Amino acid sequence: MSGTSGSVAAADSEFEILCDDAGSFLRRYSTEGGETGFTDTELDGTTAYTPTGTVVRCDVEQPPAANPLIDGTIQRQTGAGAVTITAGARSVTLVVYAGSPTVAIGGGAAVPVPAGTSLTWSVDRGGDAGESLQDDYVVTGVAGSDFLVSSTREV
Template sequence: MSGTSGSVAAATADDEYEILCDDAGSFLRRYSTEDGTTVATDTELDGVTAYAPSGDVVRCDAEQAAEPNPLIGSTAQRQTGAGAVTIAAGARSVTLVVYAGAPTVAIGGGTAVTLAAGTSLSWGVDRGGPGGEQLQDQFVFTGVAGSDFVISSTREV
């Protein structure tokens, strides 16, 4: 049995589409390639009505220019025996680990709560950056005789 095989190629345009946005809203951009030349044609979303972009053209799902990531400063403080550690309002995170004794914590000037040895607590916010979230309260950790605890915190610098 013998035969031949082959393919037939016809010269056709290669079209690709993308939905873009500008100051006026969404529109359709068609990229056509014919004879090695690419041509971009803008239309309304119906694909027929001509469209003239206004303002900056971006992908519709593109986020606005991202704010630069803030610098984050970290501190770790150990308190043994009597004494206090204060974390000012505006921190991004605060973490406490109690190793011994019964220190207390007062948040935002509220009533102090006694903590048992082995306690581990954390407070934090998700979004930082300029205008981002911060813990709004001051934290005051007070050690008594026999206390041993560590406080770590982060904040934008």
């Protein structure tokens, strides 16, 4: 059998979705002619992308920001009146001592909450994760109501 011999230059590529301060993007690692490099694109694989901030694997949990400051409030309402906690809180807790005040979340329908009830809405993390409650919470009391509303938020 006869033939020729020689070498063939092979190219190899691998892809990985990474994250930075602006979100996720696609990094293509390639080896061609013995040289290794990478190209960053948006997730469409064609639009050029320039990372901003620290580049990390998206599935790796990042350490929280250096001890964010947390502000807490507590308000007691007896009788008619309303307590409003604006969007952006990390937690909201309602404790009803008497009456049946109503709770409206994000402008939705007001729902009565009977005496003896304690409710809490919260997020796991704030800081770099940017988690916060996205709705306003409005607790409205009527004659005979007695309730407590506490909340926390990053400052």
